Amino acid sequence: MPEYKPVPLPPLRDLNDDNITENTIIVNNQSPSPRLRYVFARLVTHLHDFARETRLSSDEWMAAIEFLTAVGQICSETRQEFILLSDVMGLSCLVDVMNHPKPAGATSGTVLGPFHTHDALEFSQGESICSEGKGEPALVSITIKDTAGRPIEGVAVDIWETDETGHYDTQYADREGPDCRGILKSNEKGEIVFKAIRPVPYPIPHDGPVGKLLEKLGRHPYRPSHMHFKFDKPGYDELVTSLYLRGDPYETTDAVFGVKSSLILDLKKIEDAELAKTHDLKVDDYLITYDFVLVTDEEAKTLKIKNAEEALKKLGVTALVVEGLPIDALD
Amino acid sequence: MPEYKPVPLPPLRDLNDDNITENTIIVNNQSPSPRLRYVFARLVTHLHDFARETRLSSDEWMAAIEFLTAVGQICSETRQEFILLSDVMGLSCLVDVMNHPKPAGATSGTVLGPFHTHDALEFSQGESICSEGKGEPALVSITIKDTAGRPIEGVAVDIWETDETGHYDTQYADREGPDCRGILKSNEKGEIVFKAIRPVPYPIPHDGPVGKLLEKLGRHPYRPSHMHFKFDKPGYDELVTSLYLRGDPYETTDAVFGVKSSLILDLKKIEDAELAKTHDLKVDDYLITYDFVLVTDEEAKTLKIKNAEEALKKLGVTALVVEGLPIDALD
Numbered sequence: 079m080p081e082y083k084p085v086p087l088p089p090l091r092d093l094n095d096d097n098i099t100e101n102t103i104i105v106n107n108q109s110p111s112p113r114l115r116y117v118f119a120r121l122v123t124h125l126h127d128f129a130r131e132t133r134l135s136s137d138e139w140m141a142a143i144e145f146l147t148a149v150g151q152i153c154s155e156t157r158q159e160f161i162l163l164s165d166v167m168g169l170s171c172l173v174d175v176m177n178h179p180k181p182a183g184a185t186s187g188t189v190l191g192p193f194h195t196h197d198a199l200e201f202s203q204g205e206s207i208c209s210e211g212k213g214e215p216a217l218v219s220i221t222i223k224d225t226a227g228r229p230i231e232g233v234a235v236d237i238w239e240t241d242e243t244g245h246y247d248t249q250y251a252d253r254e255g256p257d258c259r260g261i262l263k264s265n266e267k268g269e270i271v272f273k274a275i276r277p278v279p280y281p282i283p284h285d286g287p288v289g290k291l292l293e294k295l296g297r298h299p300y301r302p303s304h305m306h307f308k309f310d311k312p313g314y315d316e317l318v319t320s321l322y323l324r325g326d327p328y329e330t331t332d333a334v335f336g337v338k339s340s341l342i343l344d345l346k347k348i349e350d351a352e353l354a355k356t357h358d359l360k361v362d363d364y365l366i367t368y369d370f371v372l373v374t375d376e377e378a379k380t381l382k383i384k385n386a387e388e389a390l391k392k393l394g395v396t397a398l399v400v401e402g403l404p405i406d407a408l409d
Numbered sequence: 410m411p412e413y414k415p416v417p418l419p420p421l422r423d424l425n426d427d428n429i430t431e432n433t434i435i436v437n438n439q440s441p442s443p444r445l446r447y448v449f450a451r452l453v454t455h456l457h458d459f460a461r462e463t464r465l466s467s468d469e470w471m472a473a474i475e476f477l478t479a480v481g482q483i484c485s486e487t488r489q490e491f492i493l494l495s496d497v498m499g500l501s502c503l504v505d506v507m508n509h510p511k512p513a514g515a516t517s518g519t520v521l522g523p524f525h526t527h528d529a530l531e532f533s534q535g536e537s538i539c540s541e542g543k544g545e546p547a548l549v550s551i552t553i554k555d556t557a558g559r560p561i562e563g564v565a566v567d568i569w570e571t572d573e574t575g576h577y578d579t580q581y582a583d584r585e586g587p588d589c590r591g592i593l594k595s596n597e598k599g600e601i602v603f604k605a606i607r608p609v610p611y612p613i614p615h616d617g618p619v620g621k622l623l624e625k626l627g628r629h630p631y632r633p634s635h636m637h638f639k640f641d642k643p644g645y646d647e648l649v650t651s652l653y654l655r656g657d658p659y660e661t662t663d664a665v666f667g668v669k670s671s672l673i674l675d676l677k678k679i680e681d682a683e684l685a686k687t688h689d690l691k692v693d694d695y696l697i698t699y700d701f702v703l704v705t706d707e708e709a710k711t712l713k714i715k716n717a718e719e720a721l722k723k724l725g726v727t728a729l730v731v732e733g734l735p736i737d738a739l740d
Contacts (some may be wrong), residue, residue: 089661091668093499095506095720098666102499105662108627117463118626122498129503131726132448133717133734134506139500143491150481150491160474160481167453168424168433169470172460175426177467266418295449296439330420331436335429337422386464391424395462403464 099126107125107406115406116397142181148287156248158192162288165189165334166297176389178315179381183225185370188336190318193246194308198236198259204357206273213242213275216364217348217357220266222309223371229268230372236261237274244280273357276345276364277303277321279328292333299333303325309370315378321368343368422662430457438737446737447728470660479618487579489523493619496520497628497663507720509646510712514556516701519667521649529567536687538591544573547695548679553599553640554702555682560599561703567639568605569593575611584613604688607676607695608634608652610659623664630664632733633657640701646709652699661712674699 087108090101098124106118129135141371149159164170170189178187201207206215218237222230238259247257262270284292284299292299303326309317322329322342329337346365348354353359373381379401386402397404418439421432430453437449459465480490495501497581501520509518513536532538549568555562569590578588593601615623615630623630634657640648651658653673660668677696685692704712710732717733728735 087662090663090666092659092670093502093666093671095503098499098503098506103664105628106626109625110627111625114625117465117469120459124459125498125500126503128455129500129507130720131451131724131735133507133721134448134504135734136504138448139495139504143489143495146477146491147481147484148487150478152479152668153482158474158478160477164470164474167456168429169456169460171424172426172429172457173465173467173470175429176460176464177474178629270527294442294445295437296441297436330422331418332421335421335433339423342422386432389461390464393462404462404464 095130097121102126104181112398112405112407113403116404119406139145145287145291149407152286156195156253156288157283159283159286161190161192162282162286162334163291165191165336166282166288166292168335171335174318176385177382178317178378179385181225181377181381182372183371184373184377185317185319186338186340187317187319188338188341189320189334190308191306191334191336194236194238194306195247195248195256195259198238198256198261200236201260201262201272201365202275203262203265203269203271205260205262206247207237208239208241208258208275210272212258214274214364215280216274216345216366217271217353217359218274218305219271220269220367221369222264222270223369224314225371225373229264229266230311230314231264231266231268233264233268233309233311233314233372234261235264235270237272237305239274239277239305240280242275242278242359244278249283271357273359274305275303276380277323279303280327282333297333300328300330301334302328302337304336305366307370309372311372313375314372315375317370317372318372330353426461428452433457433458443485443736443738444734447735450737473550476622478616483617485493487526487584488614488617490614490617490619491522492523492570493613493665494622496522496667497613497619497623499666502666505649507716508713509648509709510716511704512556512708512712514702515673515704515708516648516650518648519669519672520665521639522637522665522667524579524591525567525569525637526579526587529569529587532591532603534593534596534600534602535604536591536593538568539570539572539589539604539606542590544609545695546690547605547607547697548602548674548684548690548695549605551600551698552601552700553595553601554700555645556702556704556708560595560597561642561645562595562597562599562731564595564599564640564645564703565592566595566601567641568603568636570605570608570636570673571611573606573609575609580614602688604634604690605697608636608654610634610657613664628664629659629662631659632663632665633659633668635667636697638701640703642703644706645703646706648701648703650701652697 102122103119107115152159222233264270281299303323304320306320323345324342347362348365383402398407433453434450483490553564612630634654635651637651654676655673678693679696714733729738
């Protein structure tokens with residue numbers, strides 16, 4: 079690509095509501111990155127159009143400044159309020175769908191949420207990822223296959239859920255280490271079996287600015303019962319997803335737009351006495367089973383580029399598209 | 410207005426890039442505020458369209474989350490990085506123009522910036538708002554009139570500027586109180602005279618996330634030499650503005666889009682020996698003079714509503730407009 083030489087800047091004075099957008103874009107276009115130029119041109123256009131269409135008042139602008147500041151200030155090592163904001167505004171759902179497209183038959187992804195951590199411990203098959211007394215025991219038995227039905231060995235599966243009070247370990251004031259989370263590796267049959275607890279519905283953290291926003295919008299902060307899963311193996315597209323329990327009171331009104339029909343399962347009982355005994359559980363303890371299907375990097379990339387090209391064409395975007403991402407190309 | 414009854418929610422599952430926007434708006438529409446419903450419908454539409462048009466990648470989304478978090482975290486009692494972000498993206502300029510329209514002959518407004526404080530002291534006519542050694546002395550002599558040319562008495566004028574090193578007092582590590590800022594009241598002739606220092610160009614704080622962003626965009630962080638003014642008197646529309654010095658190296662490339670031709674002045678010398686003596690200054694010390702024209706609340710409101718109606722019509726917005734603000738009305 080030839081060296082990018084930004085056009086000479088016009089005099090940036092006397093800017094008003096008619097010419098500020100064009101001129102902001104011209105200044106930002108000094109960036110040498112064609113992708114950054116494209117992204118910021120669209121960002122500035124939408125930001126300004128939003129203000130123009132709403133005739134945003136000075137008081138509303140200041141309220142937004144104070145809200146975003148509060149969202150940033152409440153973030154910590156163990157709390158990510160901006161991801162929460164992205165989740166409740168439907169942005170996380172949208173970004174996930176675009177970035178991890180699934181061909182027919184593959185397991186759907188869903189929002190990561192703000193509670194994934196990088197300190198989960200590794201567990202062996204059959205172990206419990208929850209310490210004693212965290213909730214009603216559940217045996218989880220899943221398989222992981224590729225789109226051709228072949229088991230995938232050696233997938234690192236990261237699992238996290240709340241305790242029976244609806245709190246993740248990161249929400250404990252006296253957190254000493256990970257709990258109700260863990261990583262297991264699939265065996266040669268693509269299987270993982272572990273002990274956990276029955277998921278429960280819970281409100282997303284609503285004592286902060288995002289909670290106050292939901293209240294103003296007349297929205298409840300609840301998520302239906304679910305267990306998070308993240309699947310990683312080189313050569314396969316990372317799958318971030320969750321399993322949901324059918325019949326949950328919040329099944330159709332998830333505050334973060336995460337539920338997909340294909341991820342809802344019927345919670346069972348173990349029943350099989352031998353299986354219960356093997357895992358030191360009772361026959362009427364819960365059983366969760368699910369068959370996951372991963373796509374390869376290749377399958378995901380091909381589909382992502384195809385989807386991007388189709389969607390951009392539909393939107394009338396004429397920019398140059400490189401690997402599924404539109405850029406501001408040179409003339 | 411009749412009581413607002415939100416439409417029953419559809420099942421919010423199986424959301425994808427095609428239906429997430431519509432459904433997020435339906436959920437937000439549970440808010441009882443018609444203005445909030447309108448603002449959030451436009452916000453969600455633009456946010457999602459931005460992500461769709463750019464095919465925002467997961468990495469870019471995460472970079473944005475981390476950037477916004479850093480912007481919030483660096484904010485403090487004396488630093489407002491989100492206002493700085495709004496300034497460099499041209500949003501502050503746009504919001505100011507819409508909210509404080511000026512009829513012909515009235516003094517233009519410009520961005521407030523993040524350095525206004527609420528602890529400025531009151532000064533008497535002729536006093537210096539800067540402590541000793543802050544920079545080259547300048548005598549500032551201004552008049553304040555209404556659009557009919559009548560002097561306005563009793564206007565509280567809030568003035569703030571940097572010292573000669575380009576730093577506001579709020580940027581001092583050991584700040585003990587206000588400096589290079591102050592409030593004076595206009596006399597019966599609508600006059601204010603005070604001592605200050607010659608303004609200098611300076612970079613906006615660029616050691617934080619906004620500075621890093623400007624670098625990526627290939628932009629410099631400088632503002633041309635200026636002195637901030639805020640005029641308050643009941644019955645008059647608050648005027649937030651600045652005076653700029655002609656010939657400044659950054660006159661046409663202000664990082665925050667604040668310069669307006671009508672606010673640029675020629676820096677003079679005092680010359681008049683008597684005037685210099687009166688203020689204990691030298692004849693070759695600087696002199697800044699300017700005649701400000703304020704609009705009444707009534708004039709501003711009428712013009713604001715007229716501008717809003719015209720602009721929204723031009724944009725094709727069909728929403729009900731109440732006092733210049735579009736709302737989501739009942740059917």
